[in-house]
Amino acid sequence: MIKSFLNKLGFASAPFAGGVTPDMCKWTEDSAIEDCPLPPLFIVPIKQHIGQACTPLVQVGDLVLRGQKIAKSEGYLSVPIHAPTSGRVLKIEEHAIPHPSGMGLTSIFIEPDGKDERDSSLTPMNNWQDADPAELRERVRICGIAGLGGAAFPTFIKLLKDKRHPIETVILNGVECEPFLTNDHRLMVENSAEILHGLHIIMHMVGAKKAIIAIEDNKKDSLLAMQKVLDLADSDAISVASLPTRYPQGSEKQLIESLTGKQVPAGKLPMHVGVLCQNIGTTKAIYDAIIFGHAITDRIITISGDAVPKPANMRVRLGTPMRFIYAQRGLEKFDNIQLLHGGPMMGERMRHPDIPVVKSSTGLLAINNERMKAAHQVEDPCIRCGHCSEVCPVSLVPNLLADHCRNDQLEKAADYNLFDCIECGACSYVCPSHIPLVHYFRYGKGQAAQVRREQSFAEVSRLRSEGRDIRLQREKDEKAAKRRKVRDTLRSESVLNPENDKKTETTSNTEGKK
Amino acid sequence: MEQLLYATLSLGAFALIAGIILAIASKVFHIEGDPLSDKIDALLPQTQCGQCGYPGCRPYANAVAGGEADVNHCVPGGERTMLSIADLMGVEPKALEEEASVPVVAFVREDECIGCTLCIKACPVDAIIGAPKQYHTVVTDHCTGCVLCLEPCPVDCIDMIQKPELLEHWSWPLPDTERAQLGVERRESHHD
Amino acid sequence: MLIHLSSPHIHSGDSIRATMFAVILALMPAGIISVYLFGWLAVFLILLCMFGCMATEFIALKWMGRSTAPVMDGSAALTGLLLALTLPTSIPWWMALLGSIFAIGLGKQVYGGLGYNPFNPALSARIILLVSFPLQMTTWLIPMHLGSSPIDLYDFSSAWQLFVFGASSLPHALDAITMASPLGHVKTEWSQGIGVSEALRAYDYSYLDAFIGREAGSLGETSALALLIGGIYLLARHTITWHIPFSFIATVAILAAIASMIDPNHYTPPLFHMLAGGLILCAFFMATDPVSSPVTPIGQIVFGIGCGIITWCIRTWGGYPEGAMFAVVLMNCAVPLIDHYCRPTVYGKRGGQS
Numbered sequence A: 001m002i003k004s005f006l007n008k009l010g011f012a013s014a015p016f017a018g019g020v021t022p023d024m025c026k027w028t029e030d031s032a033i034e035d036c037p038l039p040p041l042f043i044v045p046i047k048q049h050i051g052q053a054c055t056p057l058v059q060v061g062d063l064v065l066r067g068q069k070i071a072k073s074e075g076y077l078s079v080p081i082h083a084p085t086s087g088r089v090l091k092i093e094e095h096a097i098p099h100p101s102g103m104g105l106t107s108i109f110i111e112p113d114g115k116d117e118r119d120s121s122l123t124p125m126n127n128w129q130d131a132d133p134a135e136l137r138e139r140v141r142i143c144g145i146a147g148l149g150g151a152a153f154p155t156f157i158k159l160l161k162d163k164r165h166p167i168e169t170v171i172l173n174g175v176e177c178e179p180f181l182t183n184d185h186r187l188m189v190e191n192s193a194e195i196l197h198g199l200h201i202i203m204h205m206v207g208a209k210k211a212i213i214a215i216e217d218n219k220k221d222s223l224l225a226m227q228k229v230l231d232l233a234d235s236d237a238i239s240v241a242s243l244p245t246r247y248p249q250g251s252e253k254q255l256i257e258s259l260t261g262k263q264v265p266a267g268k269l270p271m272h273v274g275v276l277c278q279n280i281g282t283t284k285a286i287y288d289a290i291i292f293g294h295a296i297t298d299r300i301i302t303i304s305g306d307a308v309p310k311p312a313n314m315r316v317r318l319g320t321p322m323r324f325i326y327a328q329r330g331l332e333k334f335d336n337i338q339l340l341h342g343g344p345m346m347g348e349r350m351r352h353p354d355i356p357v358v359k360s361s362t363g364l365l366a367i368n369n370e371r372m373k374a375a376h377q378v379e380d381p382c383i384r385c386g387h388c389s390e391v392c393p394v395s396l397v398p399n400l401l402a403d404h405c406r407n408d409q410l411e412k413a414a415d416y417n418l419f420d421c422i423e424c425g426a427c428s429y430v431c432p433s434h435i436p437l438v439h440y441f442r443y444g445k446g447q448a449a450q451v452r453r454e455q456s457f458a459e460v461s462r463l464r465s466e467g468r469d470i471r472l473q474r475e476k477d478e479k480a481a482k483r484r485k486v487r488d489t490l491r492s493e494s495v496l497n498p499e500n501d502k503k504t505e506t507t508s509n510t511e512g513k514k
Numbered sequence B: 001m002e003q004l005l006y007a008t009l010s011l012g013a014f015a016l017i018a019g020i021i022l023a024i025a026s027k028v029f030h031i032e033g034d035p036l037s038d039k040i041d042a043l044l045p046q047t048q049c050g051q052c053g054y055p056g057c058r059p060y061a062n063a064v065a066g067g068e069a070d071v072n073h074c075v076p077g078g079e080r081t082m083l084s085i086a087d088l089m090g091v092e093p094k095a096l097e098e099e100a101s102v103p104v105v106a107f108v109r110e111d112e113c114i115g116c117t118l119c120i121k122a123c124p125v126d127a128i129i130g131a132p133k134q135y136h137t138v139v140t141d142h143c144t145g146c147v148l149c150l151e152p153c154p155v156d157c158i159d160m161i162q163k164p165e166l167l168e169h170w171s172w173p174l175p176d177t178e179r180a181q182l183g184v185e186r187r188e189s190h191h192d
Numbered sequence C: 001m002l003i004h005l006s007s008p009h010i011h012s013g014d015s016i017r018a019t020m021f022a023v024i025l026a027l028m029p030a031g032i033i034s035v036y037l038f039g040w041l042a043v044f045l046i047l048l049c050m051f052g053c054m055a056t057e058f059i060a061l062k063w064m065g066r067s068t069a070p071v072m073d074g075s076a077a078l079t080g081l082l083l084a085l086t087l088p089t090s091i092p093w094w095m096a097l098l099g100s101i102f103a104i105g106l107g108k109q110v111y112g113g114l115g116y117n118p119f120n121p122a123l124s125a126r127i128i129l130l131v132s133f134p135l136q137m138t139t140w141l142i143p144m145h146l147g148s149s150p151i152d153l154y155d156f157s158s159a160w161q162l163f164v165f166g167a168s169s170l171p172h173a174l175d176a177i178t179m180a181s182p183l184g185h186v187k188t189e190w191s192q193g194i195g196v197s198e199a200l201r202a203y204d205y206s207y208l209d210a211f212i213g214r215e216a217g218s219l220g221e222t223s224a225l226a227l228l229i230g231g232i233y234l235l236a237r238h239t240i241t242w243h244i245p246f247s248f249i250a251t252v253a254i255l256a257a258i259a260s261m262i263d264p265n266h267y268t269p270p271l272f273h274m275l276a277g278g279l280i281l282c283a284f285f286m287a288t289d290p291v292s293s294p295v296t297p298i299g300q301i302v303f304g305i306g307c308g309i310i311t312w313c314i315r316t317w318g319g320y321p322e323g324a325m326f327a328v329v330l331m332n333c334a335v336p337l338i339d340h341y342c343r344p345t346v347y348g349k350r351g352g353q354s
Helices: A002-008 A133-142 A183-190 A192-206 A220-233 A252-260 A280-292 A322-328 A369-375 A387-391 A398-406 A410-415 A426-430 A437-496 A498-513 B002-028 B036-043 B057-065 B078-089 B118-122 B178-190 C016-026 C028-063 C069-073 C075-086 C093-106 C121-132 C156-165 C182-191 C196-203 C207-212 C224-237 C243-262 C270-275 C279-286 C297-317 C324-341
Strands: A042-045 A069-072 A087-096 A104-112 A169-174 A210-216 A238-243 A275-279 A298-304 A312-317 A337-341 A348-350 A363-368 B104-108 B158-162
Touching: A042 A087, A069 A104, A133 A192, A133 A280, A169 A183, A169 A192, A169 A252, A169 A280, A183 A192, A183 A220, A183 A280, A183 A298, A192 A210, A192 A220, A192 A275, A192 A280, A210 A220, A210 A252, A220 A238, A238 A252, A252 A275, A275 A280, A280 A298, A298 A322, A312 A322, A322 A337, A322 A363, A337 A369, A363 A369, A387 A398, A387 A426, A398 A410, A398 A437, A410 A437, A426 A437, B036 B057, B036 B078, C016 C028, C016 C069, C016 C075, C016 C224, C028 C069, C028 C075, C028 C093, C028 C156, C028 C224, C069 C075, C075 C093, C075 C121, C075 C279, C093 C121, C121 C279, C121 C324, C182 C196, C207 C224, C207 C270, C224 C279, C243 C270, C243 C279, C243 C297, C270 C279, C279 C297, C279 C324, C297 C324
Parallel strands: A169 A210, A169 A275, A210 A238, A298 A363
Antiparallel strands: A042 A104, A087 A104, A298 A312, A337 A348, A337 A363, B104 B158
16 A cells, blocks of 8 residues: 555655665776777677568678668568668678577678668658558568567567557666666766657657656666756656665566566456556667668667676677777787676677677676686575575575476476566575576476477377378278279179170270279 | 274275275366376377387377387487477386487488389378379478388488587587586486 | 586575575584583594494495485484484483484485475484383483583593493493583572572573573584574575574463563563574574575564474473474474465566465
């Protein structure tokens, strides 16, 4: 009751369960965004989003402009890929991508011509208020916009105006709870007006009446900047909410619970509780797409970590190799250093720096080996202290769940809600026995997916095999029936015409040889 | 003496009543279940390869259900299938006789194919398409890797190649810690 | 080594050793009080138990062919310290050593080592000793502060003689150097028909003494104040949560309050129960042993309530004067069941949706 009263007053005081407070290390929070120069070679993978990979539209030798579509989307869950600068397509072949497997993907290699000319085929839609939301959504799709908070989900799908599940509140996720990362922070400070404009566009697209800009309380200047543009716009529908700094406040489900007190039911989406969440970077990209007709070709990345001499936030073209970006910040030797793609809680380790940045690259971190080893110590037995369960934002029991995953007890793991785990890493962070809990959950989820795949393949094979048996049996029966019919016909003829017996015998012999 | 008689009679009567109740319950609460061979067949990978010694997955399932075959004959199913069959049958897991190989699929070298349709007829899941005097080709998505098409081919133009690993199907392996490996070792030592 | 490492790549810095040492540190005030009360004898007993436990762990691990690294992680030392705090100071040294061997050998290593024991090791050892040697395990030395004990435990040699050669080697009669604990006294008086208030007056019982620790009992049973200081430190450090201690002590207090309102002559008041015996030691340090207690908060409250009910029942109606240790070990049996049924409601599954 007190919680809902405070909520009505506008204080986001309904916290989510659990959570941890690691050292935030926001060393780059006061560094203004710098433009990263163009590298000598761009490597653009054909899949930078959740969904199906794109197919290249260009061929070796083609000349492309910045923002020109170079790979088209396949299927519904897909967005096209655009050239990051003007230049020539050098080759199209497999190259390493930011993925924990270390596997590669087909990538389009572009050599810049230095002129950086833009493709201007998309017209600015300054009168977007009069435009049909479906048109605006199509613009968002063809500009290749995917969630820039790290998940890279095709944005246009979230902007659907579904009559069955109308969106009442749009939440802009300016929480940025991962340590080190400050890209959304700087965007809010430097481009607050554009972000507010983008929010208005989003609200128009989905027909929402209310919006909340959620910012963690460790970003005082962002709070001030966004409040200032809001005061200028004088809008009652939009408010800025300051949330206590706690990881993973920025996780969509936890953010919704903190701001509205409602939980997204298991298996459902935020739109089922009338909410749409959008990242700050994505909002700015939507603004650029609608107002300027710019397809997404760059994003803000935080380059930080104790091994980077000059940490900073940079506006980097997609497809820039990481080695080039690290060199810009003074890091050129990679001995005894571990590279992370994303934040330290959910980011993945890169085996080498010759990997391009993609739409989901929120941060490039370089950590010294010693510090990294401190976080990955020898696994001791679980002492059942319960700290993991205390900090889990989804209220799971991680230590028991990890036991089931480790022992391949997949049904038990599913019963202990393995598939509700958001892999935030809070449990592994606090474990005194240094058990790699999230790793076990990922292993369990992978095994379960593999089993499901094998079972459905086996089912299909079984049906095909049975179908084949039925077909063969049918053919055999048909042949037998035909032979019987001929025999009967001949037998009946011989009954009526006994002189034709010899003739019928010869005929039946030839029939038999067929 | 009387007490002994009373004690025996009362216990005997109780045992009789309990037995009657159990008999009634087993009739009233009886559940119709799947026949055992259906359940076993559902656990098999449906490769229809015959490596178990039976002409297909369903015959092997029938043999295991009938107690004629051991639980560890399915090679493509590997350890996971053996464990689930052992679990279903309530028997001890038994080590597999051969190690399952890497997943493979058949590949026809079309330049050498003479269009004889012998491999098409051999494939238990109709995964090869073609017609007499036309090239034959394997539909990789449906190939189970059973190897039955290799023998009939008169010009030996079919290869078994490793199934391509897709990025979407990659999953995290177990952590490289001692304790994670301990579990694997213990499971394997249980059924050696 | 770092090839397939999943996120997260930062860690809070907590470790098993840090946790164990924090609990040992929290028990230091109780240790200091026990030295004040029982002099050198307390020192000998604590050191013997701690080293006995660590040695047993070393031998057990070597015998099983495992790495002996866990010996230094503090868990065996902690078990030894806790065991020493539950033992009467007058027991022979070999009994304490036997207890240490039982605690680690039968109470922990036989189940697979740290993290696998279903029962609290120190308590299971104490129960084995109590059932095997009931007389020695319920004989309490007169603490030094009362000044009525003929032996001087602050003197190294007399304490050493008592410790190594036993009470029978001393010229004093056993009655002269021992006294009953408050719980034991009340129970025996009731069996002779004497009511609670009479019994407490005869004993010269004072709540303040019980709180500070100036009473007879085992090393850890005496000072509620010292143990509370330690307990609050652990709560502040977030090593333990409030659920178990609070529910354990509150249940005992509530039951005692109801009973003493009904018949104050028969049933002792709640404050007496809370300060008497090993309740605070068990509630803050034994029942909260992470390995043998439930993982989830709701489960921990259920566990604490169960412990409280059993403790009060044994103290009031059972044969033994002290029931807390039995209560904890009995509830340890129920922990896997509690863990399975008392899981918190997962996000998005409120209202029984799945």
